[in-house]
Amino acid sequence: MRCPFCLCSDVRVVDSRVVEEGNAIRRRRVCEGCNKRFTTYERIEEAPFLVVKRSGGREPFDRSKVVAGMRASLKNRPFLDSDLESAVSEIEDRLRLAGDECSTDQIGLSVLEWLKANDEVGYIRFASVYKGFEAWHDFEREAVSLVKKSEG
Template identity: 45%
Template sequence: MRCPFCQNEDTQVKDSRPTEDKSAIRRRRFCPACGARFTTFERVQLRELMVVKKNNRRVPFDRHKLERSLDIALRKRPVEPERVERMINGIVRRLESMGDGDVTSEQIGQLVMEGLASLDQVAYVRYASVYRNFREVSDFERFLGKMSGEESDLAGQA
């Protein structure tokens, strides 16, 4: 592993342990060249995922892009980082178990919407406003009206 500070390629692992949700290995590393310490995470990747965009362009799946979009939606919301990490891991596992490794950006967006709906309603609306490309206040009103209708349908079934 290359040192992120001095680019030395000979770093040493000082400690390894699984993350809390057991989805990755956390490694504390030391660089003998510059003395820096840093942490890396090692995750199992079942298959190489390719995202098919709306314009049919194919790009490699980027977990960090998913994390960043959720960070934006959840900014200043009272949601524990562990719950967000579990949600991301669940989304990635579901994507990896789909078909041949090609997933559409719509499938990813839908899985994120499902996860956010149960995680935080405000973040769900924030994400939906970008994902569904809201342009006017009336778009929000329609979306919130549908949400209210779904909640009353669920309350009626209970």
């Protein structure tokens, strides 16, 4: 493994953790040459599907985050977790057809489309928080605040 900044091959792993529900290992590495840090992922060989965040950063598509966002919008609505899982699989499959990566906006809009076709209440709830999404992580954060709001 060579440093992407200075191409030096004297690179050391400083942190490793299992991510993507055990499907990948994320390693934080530091270059001994220029001291810069970078991240690598080790996973089973299969085209990874990446999400491009509004900040420009990329991270692996995480189905559970999208499901969590949908679940929050569909609180007390007649949907099973398996309905949401299969909706997200459909969304992922469709987005994958367009390439190895997609934007957070494309995901948000796909979820909105699905909700519009399947549940008007969920659609309105999701649309009301979607406008403020800054990043992929906001799916989870917004989902939590939405649940709090609807409980309070």
